[in-house]
Amino acid sequence: MSKVLIFGHKNPDTDSICSAIAYAALKKELGVDVEPVRLGELNGETEYALKQFNAELPRLISKAAPEAAHVILVDHNERQQSVDDINEVRVLEVIDHHRIANFETSDPLYYRAEPVGCTATILNKMYKENGVAVQKDIAGLMLSAIISDSLLFKSPTCTEEDVKAAQELASIAGVDAEEYGLAMLKAGADLRSKSTEELATLDSKVFAMGDFQVEVAQVNAIDVLDVLARKEEIEKVLENKIAEKNLDLFLFVITDILNSNSVAIVAGKEAAVVEKAYNAPISDDRTIVLEGVVSRKKQIIPVLTDIFQGMTK
């Protein structure tokens, strides 16, 4: 078998990048010819993690089929979040911690999803199952992924397994999880150098919900007002994305990582669904306060999906 590409989702976050690198390292130990690659630019947080743990930047690809017949997906499964030509390659494996949707294969495969906070937590288990020790720098990358996905263990997606894995990995990596984690999150929340276009695509995913297409972007911030100061520009970007991808709704979520709250900018013709979902009004300036919401996966996608699945287009 020729080389197998391993990658996370588009607009990659720290888990998508670090889990691709960490799983590739495990697969190589097991004698499989693999290469971790990425589907988009890094955010500041991931850059910080890669630099801290001496990782090589995975190569950027836009298509998989021209160079590989087989791929492994980490940290995602929905086709619209994957490489554009996903239908032209065979998916050998999926290691993920999200819901399953819009995913279909003609052959059996290895699919490992667990309802934990981070792909790297599952990988930590798979290292053990395969009797392979996690290398120091790889442990640091996996720790970074868990801290990122769990917002330093504060997100409702964070499970005991995530905390336990992070403790093990911090010890192997030789860092203090809390101290390193806060520094990494702050590096990611420094949005000043980002253009508005970058802000709206940094960590943004399209979800199929019943008959509707919904995009949800999320940025972590230390100061939410800093981001809201650019609201008009952001709205223009959202409107463009809606037209370009024929979306029914775009939710741009700004998460205050110190206070564990979010504010969202709402755009698209199905905006009323967001009011219904959170039983709260969208203000005249098209923002809505999402009290206590920090997790897109657990506190946004399921509630919106439930409503959209009961609607017809």
Added chain:
Amino acid sequence: MSKVLIFGHKNPDTDSICSAIAYAALKKELGVDVEPVRLGELNGETEYALKQFNAELPRLISKAAPEAAHVILVDHNERQQSVDDINEVRVLEVIDHHRIANFETSDPLYYRAEPVGCTATILNKMYKENGVAVQKDIAGLMLSAIISDSLLFKSPTCTEEDVKAAQELASIAGVDAEEYGLAMLKAGADLRSKSTEELATLDSKVFAMGDFQVEVAQVNAIDVLDVLARKEEIEKVLENKIAEKNLDLFLFVITDILNSNSVAIVAGKEAAVVEKAYNAPISDDRTIVLEGVVSRKKQIIPVLTDIFQGMTK
């Protein structure tokens, strides 16, 4: 959490029944309140296995939601193969060894699929991962599932992992795998007592392939001609199923378990797809010889799916 139901697919085979029982036994050891149930009548082979290993017959259900909010699927994931009201319950886990299709959740879940020959092989690994010893009779049931799905290790779906798991389980169960296995398969291949309607539904599954609905039934036989003697009656049953479920194709596969070959009776308006898939003619009597084909999962579903996915309705 109230009781969780565990079940395999409709028209249950030995893996669907035995894996539900074996996984329920593991879950109970781990302190979870579960009950293995079934979605249809047993075939002769499964009856034989349950009797040999002193298993209680799982309760028959036709709906899950009236009695449970949460379910665990074994040996299947496609909705049309599952309980009728699958959309009204939450799927907590899937343990499976088939392709993934027509499966969607709004929340993350535990999904464990591996490209091995039998669900019970994955369960054997999960017993170990959880540090739980397999009980003697449960080992016999898991062995029965592997023998059934692998046609006594002769199917191309059978992997080294299946063979190794079967050896371990045979040793725990205190039986000779070859000798017990042949007796079990023969019990299942004794089709004389079955009505034609039963034959056509015993191990039959509907698959969504692109825009098309395809049903594939499979029976194991010692003497294929015995079954073909009832061809006209079988065809009538197939035509009824096609009308009732609005199917595009029905393939009734008779597998010669001693010689590892199959003959199929073909019905439905897309019959030509079968000729294309196997590059062989359907004879005037609507049968086609499938040389060396014994595995629906590996040698039938993927080839048909590939062709149907390239067609529009």
